[in-house]
Amino acid sequence: MKRLDGNVALVTGGSRGIGAAVALRLAEDGADVVLTYESNAERAAEVVERIKATGRRALAVQADSADAEALTASVDRAAGTFGRLDILVNNAGAFLVGPLEDMGPAEADRTLAVNVRAPYLASRAAVRHMTDGGRIISIGSNMAGRTPFPGFALYAMSKTALIGMTKGLARELGPRGITVNLVHPGPTDTDANPADGPNAATITAFTALGRYASPPEVAATVAHLAGPDGQYITGASIAVDGGFTV
Ligand code: NDP
Numbered sequence: 409m410k411r412l413d414g415n416v417a418l419v420t421g422g423s424r425g426i427g428a429a430v431a432l433r434l435a436e437d438g439a440d441v442v443l444t445y446e447s448n449a450e451r452a453a454e455v456v457e458r459i460k461a462t463g464r465r466a467l468a469v470q471a472d473s474a475d476a477e478a479l480t481a482s483v484d485r486a487a488g489t490f491g492r493l494d495i496l497v498n499n500a501g502a503f504l505v506g507p508l509e510d511m512g513p514a515e516a517d518r519t520l521a522v523n524v525r526a527p528y529l530a531s532r533a534a535v536r537h538m539t540d541g542g543r544i545i546s547i548g549s550n551m552a553g554r555t556p557f558p559g560f561a562l563y564a565m566s567k568t569a570l571i572g573m574t575k576g577l578a579r580e581l582g583p584r585g586i587t588v589n590l591v592h593p594g595p596t597d598t599d600a601n602p603a604d605g606p607n608a609a610t611i612t613a614f615t616a617l618g619r620y621a622s623p624p625e626v627a628a629t630v631a632h633l634a635g636p637d638g639q640y641i642t643g644a645s646i647a648v649d650g651g652f653t654v
Contacts, residue, residue: 410438411635416493418486419443420473420530421500423452425598426547429623430497431455432462433631439495440465442486444479446472446500465490473500473526474518483533493537495634498527498546502566503600505559516562523566528573531588540585543634544577546570547626548592548645553653556614567592571645578643587642589633594649596621616651 417434421427422443431441432455441459445452445468452468459466467489471482487493502522504515527546534544549567551560570590577588595611597603603612603620612618629648632638647653 411631411637412495413438415439415495415634416486416490417441417495417497417634418483418493418530418534419497419499420471420479420482420526421445423448423455423468425600426593426596426623426626427497427499428455429627430499430630431466432458433624433627434495434497434634435459435462435464435466437631437635438464439634440490442467442469442482442489444469444471444473444482444500446470473530474502474521476525476529479526479530480533483530483537487537492539493534494539494541495543496530496534496545497630497634498530498544500526501547501549503563505563507559508561511559511562519562519566523563524569524573527570531573531577535581535584535586538584538586541639542581542584542586543638544581544586544588545630545633546574546590547630548590550592550594550647550649550652552592552645553647553649554614574645575643582642587633587639589638589641589643590645591626591629591633592645592647592649592653593626594621594647594652596623596626598623614652615649616654619650621648621650
């Protein structure tokens with residue numbers, strides 16, 4: 409018997425990077441997984457095949473998290489397809505950074521829609537399906553705890569908003585036995601922030617461990633929160649950042 413046997417999880421932005429690692433890890437722990445993606449159908453299909461190879465059921469749904477209707481429909485589809493919904497992982501993120509003068513209304517709207525409104529609306533849709541023991545886990549950022557580089561005001565603002573959302577939802581959903589938590593990754597080797605990218609050495613220098621995380625290292629903490637061992641953790645912000653924020 410695996411820790412998540414019989415559970416169904418939805419992971420937003422599960423076609424690549426941290427989201428793909430979370431989707432795979434939850435499947436390895438026994439969950440059936442629905443993942444959303446924005447545009448990369450091929451990579452999403454690859455993750456679905458890898459999940460199926462573990463013996464679990466999987467489905468990829470194209471849904472831009474900025475599109476409230478598509479996002480909400482993906483939540484309902486996950487519950488409808490596999491008959492229940494136990495775990496929501498709000499992972500998809502917009503990473504728009506640059507000088508203040510370049511980050512105007514369009515960038516602000518996009519960032520807030522994907523990084524803040526979507527986790528809120530997906531959580532709202534998911535709890536309609538969840539029963540006791542449900543889990544909501546959002547992916548924040550080390551930039552919410554420490555913002556050492558210019559150009560990150562919008563991104564840091566959006567990820568910091570998730571701290572308040574997480575606390576508020578934890579209070580509201582605690583009586584139903586649903587836990588709500590936030591994981592703040594540090595620099596993690598993905599397409600968005602490759603460990604061999606031009607700024608990697610500078611970023612690495614801010615960590616205590618002197619290296620990037622691999623996506624499965626972040627997924628391990630998400631899996632802990634999603635499983636029975638995480639049942640008394642709620643409203644928490646947990647850094648998985650190699651000491652970036654210490
Ligand atoms: P990647 O760019 O590697 O992957 C992004 C994933 O999210 C892809 O599956 C992509 O889909 C999907 N996605 C992006 N935008 C949307 C959208 N609007 N709607 C639906 N899906 C979307 O990113 P990471 O894995 O690096 O980042 C994942 C999360 O971790 C983000 O919230 C990010 O802010 C956070 N984070 C990452 C850090 C890092 O160093 N990597 C550090 C701190 C936080 P598609 O394949 O279709 O494009």
